[in-house]
Amino acid sequence: MAFKIASSPHIKQPLQTHIVMQRVLMCMLPGVAAQTYFFGWGVFIQIFIAVLVALAAEAAVMKIRARSIKHALTDYSAVVTAVLLAVSIPSMSPWWIIVIGTLFAILIVKQLYGGLGNNIFNPAMAAYILLLVSFPMQMTNWNAPLPVALNIPTIFDTLQTILGVTKNSTEHWRQAYDGVAMATPLDSFKTGLSLELTSNEILKGVAFDGHHSLGWFWINIGYFLGGLALLKLKIIRWHITGGILLALFICSSFSFLLQPDTHISPVNQLFSGATMLAAFFIATDPVTAATSPKGRLIFGALIGICVYIIRSFGGYPDAFAFAVLLANLSAPLIDYYVRPRSYGHRV
Incomplete structure (x- = not known):
């Protein structure tokens, strides 16, 4: 045989x-x-x-x-x-x-x-x-x-x-x-709040297509689909991306439920600006990110929280660049405290 x-x-x-x-x-x-x-x-x-x-x-x-x-x-x-x-x-x-x-x-x-x-x-x-x-x-x-350009x-x-x-x-x-x-939708929303407009009034503006960011929603969909392909090809792992999107979604959901007139919806947070580009293609850079699975989750969550804080209370409408660099600085510290233990040894 x-x-x-x-x-x-x-x-x-x-x-x-x-x-x-x-x-x-x-x-x-x-x-x-x-x-x-x-x-x-x-x-x-x-x-x-x-x-x-x-x-x-x-x-x-x-x-x-x-x-x-x-x-x-x-x-x-x-x-x-x-x-x-x-x-x-x-x-x-x-x-x-x-x-x-x-x-x-x-x-x-x-x-x-x-x-x-x-x-x-x-x-x-x-x-x-x-x-x-x-x-x-x-x-x-x-x-x-x-869709709204006066001069193309x-x-x-x-x-x-x-x-x-x-x-x-x-x-x-x-x-x-x-x-x-x-202006960009996030910038328009922040400007509208400074003029004491409610979120529903701001969403009726030209920067928004009903409830979604005009243009940016579909751009984020494009990067989201490309990011799924990255995961499928195993070029990146889900931890950093998942940490970013989950943290941003949770923070924005709480604020939107408590004060819907002064906060943008979680969907708009996730599909506006550079959210999907940063979550899948930028923050996942293996050189500047945390290394362990648990560390990557913390790294991603830190980015998501920083983005929410800067978007809501800071002077920059998007904030992903600042959040990513802050997380880059924190990556060695995160790795130090969540590094895997060798079997039979204490850390």
Whole structure:
């Protein structure tokens, strides 16, 4: 009798870095496509500029450090950082915004600490905060989404605006059909509260489609679907994402039940701004996050709580970049207190 012997199914080859990064980029496609649909070709142009600058900066550092340029460029880590930063900024931002941010992310946050695997902060989010604090006007000028845009830019208009060779400023593209300059839904909600409007009155505004954030709801759906693919492919684990979404949902549910007139609904919290992008693609960076399963849950919950606090009581409408960096700082402490114990030994 003949037997066929196969290799053990429990022996698996670990995925190489470039394969992981390629799959992350592929899973981002639904969210990027939705973002491009609502905010125009500027999303792709910003990504293109960011990727070129990131690869050039990475190659220059490898040349100086006498390391393999080919290996550094083909692991796609710089590309992922560039794409994450590019989709986080307004699509019509001037070209120098994304150039400064990308250079800071690669040269300072990543390579200054020793390169991939040694950085303590998420490079894309650190660069985003630098840009937000240094250039608040350019970083908050989101153009009106497609359904309510008064002026819809072509790809040529977009390129001219980004390069600064046209008379039309970003304000021109921010106009909604009622002639009012558009703001992000979270920013509109916070502004409405300062004008003593109730949540129901604010939700009737042009930034909201009935009860959901106009455009941003579908963008978050796109990143949510891509995030599910990441989980299916086992590129990430559920702990950090679950901790973020559960903590944000619980905090926002309590506040909404207690004071519905002054707080946004949990659904809007979860599907507005950068929630799904950050929960699946940013906070799950294995280099800057906690390592144990319990530590990842705490890490994610810390981000969700910080996001809720900053969105509700702080001066920034989204807050994920700040929350992620605060959690990055806390990751070593979290790992110290929840590290697994060796069998038969006390910690």
